[in-house]
Amino acid sequence: MAEQHSSKSIMWATIIVTAILIAIIYPLTAYKGGSTANISSAADEADIRIQPVARFELAKxxxxxxxxxxxxxxxxxxxxxxxxxTGAAGAPKIDDKGAWASRLASGKDALIKSVANGKGAMPAKGGAALSDDEIKGVVEYVISKVK
Ligand code: HEC
Structure with missing residues (x-):
């Protein structure tokens, strides 16, 4: 009887240990197997994670x-x-009133025209997409700073 009892204990211990090992190893193998097959779903997850940022940039x-x-x-x-x-490309600096005196003398409309069409090393509209109102507004801003 004692012998049978101990062999039963060993059997249960073996079953329990096996069950524990399966419980530990099975998720590991399942994870490893899935990790290469799931690259696209990982990419989807990445898309989902960066989506709010992209939306924020669009809104801005x-x-x-x-x-x-x-x-x-x-x-x-x-x-x-x-x-x-900075004076980059030979631009008259915003804090250099002397460099602006002769340009101011040509009048606001002439300066607006220079900015709209470009002049010398300055690209048209400063190289950006600006509406007529924005060009007028920014030239008025520059004039207020340099006169
Ligand atoms: C890539 C550099 C660059 C950018 C960007 C730039 N400028 Fe200029 N800007 C210049 C240079 C260089 C001149 C001198 C052009 C010349 O007289 O040959 C100039 C001249 C001017 C003048 C005088 C024009 C005249 O008729 O004498 C005004 C006004 C001016 N810029 C305003 C602006 C405004 C407003 C913006 C933004 C929308 C702007 N600039 C963006 C380089 C730049």
Whole structure:
């Protein structure tokens, strides 16, 4: 009887250990097997995770169209400052009043025309997509800073 009892214990211990091993190993093998096959679903997950960011960027890009033309300071900082803050490409600097005196003398309309069509190393509209209102607004902003 004692012998039978202990062999029963061994049998149960074996079953339990086996069950535990299966419980540990099976999920591991299932995971490994799935990891290469699931690349596209991982990519989908990545898409889903970056989606809110992409939507946020779109909302930002569309904002000006909804809220009308951007004001002069906004356009200046986004487009014109790259050259006119630093003097890049030989641009007259925004803080160099002397460099602007003769240009101001030609009048606002002439300056608007220069910005709209480009002049020298300055590309038309500073190289950006600007509406007529935005060009007028940003030229008025520049004039207010340099006179
Ligand atoms: C790529 C550099 C660059 C960018 C960007 C740029 N400019 Fe200029 N800008 C210049 C240069 C260079 C000149 C001098 C052109 C010349 O007289 O030959 C100039 C000249 C001007 C003048 C004087 C024009 C005249 O008739 O004398 C105005 C006004 C002006 N820029 C405004 C702007 C505004 C507003 C923006 C943004 C929408 C802008 N610029 C973006 C380079 C730039």
């Amino acid at each position: 890009a569309e904002a000006p169209a909804v809220s009308g033309p951007r004001d002069g300071a906004t356009v200046y900082n986004a487009v014109c400052g790259a050259c006119h803050n």
